[in-house]
Amino acid sequence: MSSSAALPQKPPANSRGSRRLALVGGSLGNLVEWYDWFVYASFAIYFADSFFPGDNPTTKLLNTAGIFAVGFLMRPVGGWILGRAADRHGRKSALTLTVSMMSVAALLIAVAPTYGQAGYFGALVLLLARLLQGLSIGGEYAASATYLTEASARDRRGLGSSFQYVSMTCGQLLGLAILITMQHTLSTDQLESWGWRIPFALGAVFALVVFWLRRRLTETDAFTEEAGDRTESARGTIKALWEHRREAVLVMALTLGGTVAYYTYTTYLTKYLIGSAGMAKSTATLVSFTALTVFALLQPFAGLLSDRIGRRPLLITFAVGCTVGTYPIMTALGSASSYWSALGLSLLALVVVTGYTSINAAVKAELFPTRVRALGVALPYAVANALFGGTAEYVALWFKNSGHEKMFFWYVSGCALVSLVTYVLMPDTRNAALSRAEAQEGAASGAAASSAEAVG
Template identity: 45%
Template sequence: MDVTHSPIGIPRSRVRQLMAASVGNVVEWYDWYAYTFLSIYFAEQVFAKSDNPLLPLLSALAIFAVGFFFRPLGGLLVGAFADRYGRKAAMTFTIILMGAGSLLLAVTPTYAAAGVLAPIILTLARLIQGLSVGGEFAAATTFLVESAPPGRRGLFSSFQYVSTTIGQLLASGLAAVLATSLSKADMSSYGWRIPFVIGAVISLVGLWIRKGADETSAVAAEIKEGKVRRPSLFEFFKVYPSKAFTIIGITVAGTVAYYTWTSFLPTYAQLTVGFDKAESLTVGTISLVFFMVLQPLLGMLSDKIGRRPMLIAFGVAFVVLPVPLLNALSNSFASLLLIQCAGMVFLGCFTSVSAAVNSELFPTRVRASGAGFPYSLTVAIFGGTAPLIGTYLKDVGNPELFPWYMSALALVSTLVYVFVLKETKDQPLS
């Protein structure tokens, strides 16, 4: 029994677990999001020039989406690995993989220097990162929830997106600093490489920190000792198909809202109302700080009132709000900041509980693969394509359809929250 507690009443050993998952997760998501914030700068360098100025950016965003389609594979393979051999081993593997992908991005040649090899290398790096991020969610979220004391799973779950947001903040903040301190020509020629070099270096720091974590899956130890049979690759789906489909329904609206509001909105403002590139990155950074602070507060609230009310509040808000909010965008710093923060209040009702809800649906034996694969598959199909769809609709002259697309998907998820999902906050982890 833990006798030494932190100032917030959580045993210090649990806090160490929380930090091990979170710090490594910061590194993972910093590397992942650096691509999003910098794509508008390196697109013209890596892809062939075109008469259509949007075509290189569309190509970069298409590769962003392709990377997402390797996330389900990472969720499946690394999730199965985590179920069989433990969460700690899986998290060690994912952070090594992410560092390798970031280093490859940093040394990607220009199209002028290497021709078609340049976008091929960029794609390969993104696929490596896709495998890593898909596996990271499967392993790290189950690790976080399994490490939580009784009645604190919502709080611990929220640190999945606290750490994710810190990674985004580092990526967007560094991008903003570079964009304001370097000329546009310097930013496009070499400035965009700097964050990827840094990402590769700090991956080593995350690897060192994760080596001090304690394993949370007793089942993995029993499998290693030969006491129980190892789960098959798709056992989570064969035994619990309804739970797998429930995670898909839970995630559809959340992933589109998340990638739009936390990553794509600054670019969307640039495309639709001509918002300044550097200023849009600054707005994104400020709003991400606000979003990060919300996570543990909403996570603790879910431990009191439940996961289901939080998700319903999110779903209803994103059925109603995207159209008026995105149509209200103007070429004003205050306008973009207010709209981004308003959406994030309700988005936090999803992100703060997502890891807890997904993990609480499955038993330990298949928790990582069961929570990781359906979630990553949904993120790939809907989250990864959100920036591409938004940019494409602008290119064909119909940007006003994008918020309607978001609202339609939010309606689907809201029906799942209301009619399918059962409350899980008081259920013990099996």
Template identity: 35%
Template sequence: MTSQHAPMSRRKTIVATTIGNGLEFFDFTIYGFLALVIGKLFFPTLDSYGQLLLTVGTFGVGFIMRPLGGIVIGAYADRAGRKKAMTLTIFLMALGCAMIAFAPTYAQIGVAGPILIVLARLIQGFSAGGEVGASTTLLVEHATPANRGYMASWQFASQGLGILLGAAVAGGLTAALGPQGMEAWGWRVPFFIGMLIAPVGIYIRRHLHESLETAGTPAASAARRSSIAEVCGEHGRTVLAAILSVLGGTAAAYVVTFYMPTYAVRELGLPPTVALFGAVLTGLLSFVLAPLVGLASDRVGRKTLIVWGRVAMMLMIYPGFLWLNISPSPVVLFIVVALLSTALVVQTVPAITMLPEMFPKHVRASGMSLVYSVGVALFGGFSPFVSTWLVGASGNKLAPAWYLLGMTLVSLLGLLWLKDFTGRDIDDAAAHEPDAEPSARTVRA
């Protein structure tokens, strides 16, 4: 049982998972922070708007593979164990980083350069699709019913760590090398750094305690069946409601974190270093606040915090973008980013905890991976692309605010059909009744 894991084992799990996930998100997201530079090097035949549109579109391409990665790696995690799945995702992410680091530009080999970049992003997307499910499930299964929110919060904290490192590296290199140095060779440095993730994979495989018993257990026998078929067949309504609930948080995360630096430079005329250090602030707040929000969710419940976080986001989105356009200064940018990032943490930490709680243990990683990867693929990764297109098509610099407002509002509807398992034993067989069978159990809201 998860409650039998010793505190020392939990601390080791938190440290190893946070470091591994942080490096994975560094690898996956650094591309977004270098969108303007990569656009010039790999799409030089287009104007600046076309370069940006294709570059953020290529960023989104990585999310196309997320559902497939979630299905394949999630099923692998339910069959072979969480630890092996995490190790696989880490090595795949490092491979994608290496391909980008060594990729010849358009000027060197023509259209083959952008094709190689797209292929690398597809590999990274496949990896990221399975990483969140496997790692969050591992954290949840090392927790007790009283501290699952805190344990799962380190998944989002690790994302903040990766964003913090990525934005800091990109901002530091931009400030030190300038535009010419970045275009000549500086853009490759973060991807070389990202290749260092591979040794972390070896550490995780050797030193973490596996939370899934895979030999001679009912869970192992069940895992030999199609876990995705079971998730969709017996928990279909939960999957659909969860995807709907996820879309608001993922859209907000990728607009606030990855589109905002590009928006600040292109639309507001702020220096690239200022915009990137705004992303550093987002990563720092995510890393610091996530564990605190996790603790709070264990006390007041997941749904309560999600609702308040999303209401706060809706109230601040439009005024924040309006203020930025009226007074485009570094101070205003940092204040707006800080407020939106705080609301993002408050809603996302309990949401990411709820996802694995909703599925029985033998299909937990599959269910978590499917819901998260589909939600992020449809509404997260392409949010920078949609935001860029909306501004270009409408000529309205406030268009991203309206897009986020709509996504956040719709995502609240999904919560109506989701159970809140705060404080309950999620490994109790009676806790996860198939959607086809009405439940008479009273669920804490």
């Protein structure tokens, strides 16, 4: 028997075209969603004075970081509501709804009155907008992770799902690019008085464009197959998720270290370089921008590698590197005196984090059956993010404000250690079947391979 029979067959051209459209549509929408989410953190150093009075800059950043963290509290709610919607009504409809909500939230921040104009009412508008963004992003992660994974060929799911963090990071880069441009075209006073509103207004416009794009997407085969089963009434319910509670706990544990490390070396990095290393705002922003550009380019390569060697080797490499390397890397970054030294250390950290970010969407999606996949990815992931990812920056600033900044480094290492134990004990999910068709195809391939061995 020819050895080619054991190799995956290329999908027909129209299937490849459909997958490319799904990849582009899902990724661009995800980019805009995360642009709107992260631009808050990028511009907080300029609008903190507009909403909170006082003379202590760290206290003002703590207030804005607190609102940033509060947005994460809505992510489990968004994960539950929109994850359920994605499992019951389709990935496409959930993706369209999340970007609509994000557009409204961005517009609210763009027009929020300052403390001088309306007292703390402006901070209240800021809080409400972040809560709406949290609701939206909680559903976005689940819908996009599930959509990108299901829409990819079975032997390319690591590669396909890696574009979630490519688009997430590109959203962050877009925000940083706008910030760098504005830093070179506007004065600091102009940025602090009105310039910070521009990126939020742009975000609302971007989201409207993506709304139109997402309406053109096609539903995934896995969901369409499941939706045809009229006897299945428990799709997307907590009851159905409870049947997979072990996998849900697994998602929380494997997310813990990755989300803390990701937010430490992305959203918090710029503030850390400014506040602890004493770098100029423009230099620190450029370091973050360059490091994140390389980070985004690394994701597909790591995702493709996981399709060849499995998911666990990458996850374990990340967790070991983060557990052992966080303290020395962060300590060195705190005394970095130049752009190049800070960039090199930041890149080292982000290369380690790539072991998690490039494949975490695929791993989580591969743990659950179609009928509860979006909710299974969304809810435990959102809970872990609310407890650890969203609070990472606040915890870091709290330690700094109390005079024990280096305790935060041990905190990050400890979270990574918990995830390391999880990665070592969990099974590799690379060969999981996401649909009945994939399961049947796998069974047929296994039977063919067994027949070939018998003949040989």
